[in-house]
Amino acid sequence: MVTIxxxxxxxxxxxxxxxxIFRSRWNKNLDIQIAFDREYVFCGEDANLVETIVxxxxxxxxxxxxxxxxxxxxxxRDEENSTVSDMTYRRDIFTASVKxxxxxxxxxxxxxxxxxxxxxxxxxxxxxxxxxxxxxxxxQTSEFFVLPAHLSVSQIRIPYSKIMGMLxxxxxxxxxxxxxxxxRDYRRTDPMKHINWKASARSGSLLVNQHESTLSQKVVxxxxxxxxxxxxxxxxxxxSISIAAELCERMLADGISVTIxxxxxxxxxxxxxxxxxxxxxxxxxxxxxxxARITCRNDLPPMLDLLQAAREHSGKENNLYILISKEQKTRxxxxxxxxxxxxxxxxxxxxxxxxxxxxxxxxxxxxxEIVRWSV
Amino acid sequence: MKIKNRQIPIRHLLSVVIGWxxxxxxxxxxxxxxxxxxxxxxxxxxxxxxxxxxxxIFIPVVLSWLAIRxxxxxxxxxxxxxxxxxxxLFLFGTPVMIPPxxxxxxxxxxxxxxxxxxxxxxxPAYPALAAFLIPAVTSIFVERLDGVYQHLAxxxxxxxxxxxxxxxxxxxxxxxxxxxxxxxxxxxxxxxRISTSILGAAFVLFALILLPPLIGSDVELRYTPPPAAESQxxxxxxxxxxxxxxxxxxxxxxxxxxxxxxxVMTAIMHxxxxxxxxxxxxxxxxxxxxxxxxxxxxxxKSFHDRGDFVENLQDDQLEAVHEAPRVRDRPRFLDRxxxxxxxxxYRRTILRAAKEPPQPWMSPxxxxxxxxxxxxxxxxxxxxxxxxxxxxDGCAKQDLSEL
Numbered sequence: 001m002v003t004i005x006x007x008x009x010x011x012x013x014x015x016x017x018x019x020x021i022f023r024s025r026w027n028k029n030l031d032i033q034i035a036f037d038r039e040y041v042f043c044g045e046d047a048n049l050v051e052t053i054v055x056x057x058x059x060x061x062x063x064x065x066x067x068x069x070x071x072x073x074x075x076x077r078d079e080e081n082s083t084v085s086d087m088t089y090r091r092d093i094f095t096a097s098v099k100x101x102x103x104x105x106x107x108x109x110x111x112x113x114x115x116x117x118x119x120x121x122x123x124x125x126x127x128x129x130x131x132x133x134x135x136x137x138x139x140q141t142s143e144f145f146v147l148p149a150h151l152s153v154s155q156i157r158i159p160y161s162k163i164m165g166m167l168x169x170x171x172x173x174x175x176x177x178x179x180x181x182x183x184r185d186y187r188r189t190d191p192m193k194h195i196n197w198k199a200s201a202r203s204g205s206l207l208v209n210q211h212e213s214t215l216s217q218k219v220v221x222x223x224x225x226x227x228x229x230x231x232x233x234x235x236x237x238x239x240s241i242s243i244a245a246e247l248c249e250r251m252l253a254d255g256i257s258v259t260i261x262x263x264x265x266x267x268x269x270x271x272x273x274x275x276x277x278x279x280x281x282x283x284x285x286x287x288x289x290x291x292a293r294i295t296c297r298n299d300l301p302p303m304l305d306l307l308q309a310a311r312e313h314s315g316k317e318n319n320l321y322i323l324i325s326k327e328q329k330t331r332x333x334x335x336x337x338x339x340x341x342x343x344x345x346x347x348x349x350x351x352x353x354x355x356x357x358x359x360x361x362x363x364x365x366x367x368x369e370i371v372r373w374s375v
Numbered sequence: 376m377k378i379k380n381r382q383i384p385i386r387h388l389l390s391v392v393i394g395w396x397x398x399x400x401x402x403x404x405x406x407x408x409x410x411x412x413x414x415x416x417x418x419x420x421x422x423x424x425x426x427x428x429x430x431x432i433f434i435p436v437v438l439s440w441l442a443i444r445x446x447x448x449x450x451x452x453x454x455x456x457x458x459x460x461x462x463x464l465f466l467f468g469t470p471v472m473i474p475p476x477x478x479x480x481x482x483x484x485x486x487x488x489x490x491x492x493x494x495x496x497x498x499p500a501y502p503a504l505a506a507f508l509i510p511a512v513t514s515i516f517v518e519r520l521d522g523v524y525q526h527l528a529x530x531x532x533x534x535x536x537x538x539x540x541x542x543x544x545x546x547x548x549x550x551x552x553x554x555x556x557x558x559x560x561x562x563x564x565x566x567x568r569i570s571t572s573i574l575g576a577a578f579v580l581f582a583l584i585l586l587p588p589l590i591g592s593d594v595e596l597r598y599t600p601p602p603a604a605e606s607q608x609x610x611x612x613x614x615x616x617x618x619x620x621x622x623x624x625x626x627x628x629x630x631x632x633x634x635x636x637x638x639v640m641t642a643i644m645h646x647x648x649x650x651x652x653x654x655x656x657x658x659x660x661x662x663x664x665x666x667x668x669x670x671x672x673x674x675x676k677s678f679h680d681r682g683d684f685v686e687n688l689q690d691d692q693l694e695a696v697h698e699a700p701r702v703r704d705r706p707r708f709l710d711r712x713x714x715x716x717x718x719x720x721y722r723r724t725i726l727r728a729a730k731e732p733p734q735p736w737m738s739p740x741x742x743x744x745x746x747x748x749x750x751x752x753x754x755x756x757x758x759x760x761x762x763x764x765x766x767x768d769g770c771a772k773q774d775l776s777e778l
Contacts, residue, residue: 003588003589003592003594003645004529004592004594006646006649007584007585007589010584010653011581011584011585014580014581018577054688056688060569062566062573063551063566078559078560080557080558081558081560091558092558092560093560093562093566094683095562095569097565097569097668097687099687100686100687100688101686101688102683102684102685102686103686104560104683105682128577129544129547129574129577130544130547130548131547139734139736
């Protein structure tokens with residue numbers, strides 16, 4: 001009888017011991033990382049989510065379920081393991097033998113511009129005899145930018161040519177005496193102060209200095225992001241942001257300083273969009289990331305307020321103002337004219353191609369050139 | 376159209392075979408018991424033979440299973456059942472085993488009508504262990520039954536327990552795979568491989584623990600009725616019945632000093648001996664697993680499996696991956712200083728208030744927010760905890776009075 005009792009006790013002890021060991025050790029030296037294979041993509045492009053499981057101990061995990069939630073605008077190519085509602089809830093099953101690293105790559109498509117984060121992972125495991133479920137939460141710090149979509153060259157050419165035309169016309173009038181561009185022969189219309197006397201003495205004929213006109217090549221872009229809910233409003237907002245990104249990138253590449261102001265809120269800081277003065281080709285990615293982070297909402301401050309604020313803060317700089325707004329109300333036009341002052345400005349107006357003519361803005365302005373952009 | 380033969384996993388076959396064996400195992404001791412009552416004198420060897428012969432019921436069980444599985448026509452199945460029910464007559468030479476076979480065939484037929492997949496008799500269950508107690512308990516009270524029934528009952532129970540264990544384990548694995556079969560990239564093959572390996576190792580371990588002592592045991596219990604008042608009743612304990620000892624031997628024994636071993640010490644020695652054997656068995660099982668693992672690792676360092684890239688971490692890589700173990704800065708058990716007391720109190724308060732324990736990375740404020748601790752008492756506790764935990768001077772005895 002003693003033997004039988006010992007046997008029963010021993011069996012119970014072994015069973016409880018494996019349970020205890022598994023409970024206390026299963027998530028030790030277990031690392032789960034969910035990361036994107038790149039930092040950013042453009043809207044509409046494909047990328048990969050990489051799940052990495054490292055079980056760095058001598059305890060096998062027969063089953064490991066990894067669950068996390070992610071924005072539904074990042075759509076996985078295989079939807080079997082995902083439940084899509086307000087978010088995409090994904091559950092993947094792994095198994096890890098002792099001392100193993102498992103890597104799984106999940107391709108997805110970036111369907112909408114934005115800034116996306118994966119903050120937490122829920123890991124569920126079953127014990128060695130698969131009789132008990134154990135759950136743990138592992139924090140994650142993965143972030144991903146879906147940058148505003150590229151626009152085709154043919155689309156952006158017209159507004160960009162107009163902008164460049166305006167900048168070139170200003171360049172003649174306002175040269176920067178500190179930005180030396182080169183030397184050329186003297187013409188009768190050149191002021192005497194531009195003559196380079198040393199170079200003239202060396203060459204024997206009058207030569208004048210040429211100057212760049214960077215100070216006059218500042219562009220302030222005002223971006224309207226208000227309104228959301230309907231598909232057409234969302235589409236117009238996204239196109240507005242894409243136009244802003246595309247124009248800015250081209251201008252930065254051409255050596256023009258750009259500032260973007262907008263009423264859209266940054267998802268990280270909660271403040272309205274203000275890129276500060278950007279210059280140089282290298283700031284284009286930073287600018288696109290800032291634009292990726294802005295949210296379009298219905299309760300944003302109206303564009304009129306932004307124009308008035310910009311007017312109050314503008315000094316005597318000779319900025320070229322570009323407004324990108326889908327607003328068809330005429331009261332925005334006088335405010336924009338007032339901001340532009342004596343100079344020319346451009347309003348890029350994205351609009352629904354099916355919009356009735358009677359709803360469209362009919363006003364025109366001498367100084368503000370309105371460029372309509374059908375979506 | 377080319378029809379591809381579907382491969383049946385070994386564990387499915389094993390599960391079905393276990394279902395057959397469990398039927399045979401339940402019927403066999405009862406068969407031996409009935410034969411013992413119907414025959415006048417049955418020796419110990421005959422009892423064991425009857426037990427083994429009773430296992431032949433396995434054949435009708437298998438035939439019945441094959442009949443219900445492969446005979447789509449119910450009339451054909453009924454005809455086959457009649458033949459199967461008559462089979463025990465030829466196998467055992469007695470109609471004793473016909474009723475269980477009839478019951479089995481009927482249950483299969485009944486399940487076919489109801490559309491159920493598995494009959495009760497195809498799945499071993501832990502409560503069925505009680506069936507093995509019937510002959511064992513009967514042998515305690517009935518004098519004419521040999522004590523070997525008890526011995527065999529324990530052995531049968533151990534084997535049946537192992538069958539149940541392996542059958543339930545396979546069912547759990549298959550259940551999980553079935554539930555998640557639509558999941559993409561599910562490494563079903565590797566899950567089955569790892570979990571069945573663990574199950575197999577546990578089976579071997581349990582078999583090593585259970586079977587050797589039960590095979591060698593000599594358990595025999597007897598119920599002795601209380602002695603009648605007028606005459607002394609004879610004790611029925613077989614061990615108690617003294618054998619006649621010759622007078623000379625008795626004298627020799629009387630001359631020897633009393634060297635009877637201490638029963639407690641004997642039991643302890645048995646336990647120690649058994650524990651050592653178990654430890655050796657456990658070590659051997661894990662040694663074999665570890666050796667097999669190391670051997671397999673030396674052949675393949677990484678491989679692809681259903682979209683997963685699996686890398687076996689080598690020992691030299693482990694150090695790079697392995698994080699330094701974090702030593703939790705907790706007050707020691709014997710530390711009764713004000714600092715330790717306040718920290719313990721803080722920990723207890725947080726753990727009581729929170730539904731789930733706070734994460735190790737949480738700061739005190741985050742932990743309090745997690746536990747939803749508010750009010751003056753919480754603020755006081757927070758202040759004292761920060762003083763105890765982070766200030767260079769720590770808390771004094773006066774601080775304890777604030778609590």
